Amino acid sequence: MFDVGKIAIIGSGSWATAIAKIVIEHTHDIGWYFRKEDKIEEFKRKGHNPAYLTSVHFNLNEIFFSSDINEIVEEYDTLVFVTPSPYLKDLLKKLKKGLHSKLIVTAIKGIVPDEDLVCSEYFHKAYNVPYENLAVIGGPSHAEEVAMERLTYLTIGCSDVDKARSFSEKLASNYVKTKTSQDVIGIEYASVLKNVYAIAAGMCYGLKYGDNFQAVLMSNAMQEMNRFLNTINPIERAIIDSVYLGDQLVTGYSKFSRNHTFGAMIGKGYSVKAAQIEMEMVAEGYFGTKCMKEINRRLHVNMPILDAVYNILYERINPQTEIKLLTDSFR
Structure with missing residues (x-):
């Protein structure tokens, strides 16, 4: 060995x-x-x-x-x-x-x-x-x-x-x-995207969306992740494996998740700058959101959750307005 x-x-x-x-x-x-x-x-x-x-x-x-x-x-x-x-x-x-x-x-x-x-x-x-x-x-x-x-x-x-x-x-x-x-590339991209989706979950928590909607958000997030991974690295993988779904769930729900915490502060009305200063820790999903948006400009994968988080963090769209538009796209 x-x-x-x-x-x-x-x-x-x-x-x-x-x-x-x-x-x-x-x-x-x-x-x-x-x-x-x-x-x-x-x-x-x-x-x-x-x-x-x-x-x-x-x-x-x-x-x-x-x-x-x-x-x-x-x-x-x-x-x-x-x-x-x-x-x-x-x-x-x-x-x-x-x-x-x-x-x-x-x-x-x-x-x-x-x-x-x-x-x-x-x-x-x-x-x-x-x-x-x-x-x-x-x-x-x-x-x-x-x-x-x-x-x-x-x-x-x-x-x-x-x-x-x-x-x-x-x-x-x-x-x-x-x-x-x-699946090195798939694991890495999944670990980036789960931070983005945890920010989205935090925003929805800050906006007082309940557990019912959070479950729908996570379900749609995994479908979105799967679409992207199958585009960037089209190999056979089980998206329900712990390295994909498990990591997404713990980051989206846990009190230890700095990305969820960051998103919750944005949902409660903090500016991006104010949230970053108060956290005193790096929320990787903030940087990952911009990078993933740029990558997807050439891939054109359907990624409404990524787009919504990007619009809130970088285009300064009101979180309540943007998340409401996102909820209307879910089924």
Whole structure:
């Protein structure tokens, strides 16, 4: 079986911290890139991430911290990228080391802005990483629940099944169940769209639409997602699998969903700017909405929910008016 070698986490947010917790339970040795040196020093003093999932404590002897991305890339074989998608390009611009021989695992549920590419496509086109060395982590997986060791199901996507299985073994535990898939592109686009649909669900919650309508919204969202995935990557897939439907449901309904929270604030009358300032966290769906709209301008898939969220966030259409038009299109 393929050997994933030494694993490093690139990113310092809540999902990065959750993945670090999972991986280190197997390897007891990881690299961890933080952008800011002062955050590393604070982590070392406290024994936990000072900003995210502060209840999760680590054995510092099992972690090699660095704020130098090139040092991490040189020393580690498998690189798990967990940075917000809007910041990925700036991070990679610092690279002087090649990535083509590394196993690149993206746990980023977003699109690279200005490129309109999901992350695996960007690594392939901009850094010549072969598709067989590109993997993705998907599935319903709130970091907060991983921190509490609540049962979680993850799907590892990679065109090389052996590599997917090998990496999945570094995640599996009594509270993390794993399976593999070859639908890398489909998983990535689904993870982007589910954030957009979670914003829509949040908007409807803020506008006081009830559970009956939310169920119809989620049903239509999955039909819309399926139409898009079948256009962008027409392979056989079951849209009801947990990596698609499960991730959509947890993001659309959960109190831990920052995209739902962001949408709810918009529905209650917050401006986009005010909602972003108050949240103090990145709602990936805000950026994903614009990118998906631009991608769909050339594909012409029927996507009324995406269009409605875009009109509210970027065209400043009144949420009540736009959602009412959307409800009239549902059956």
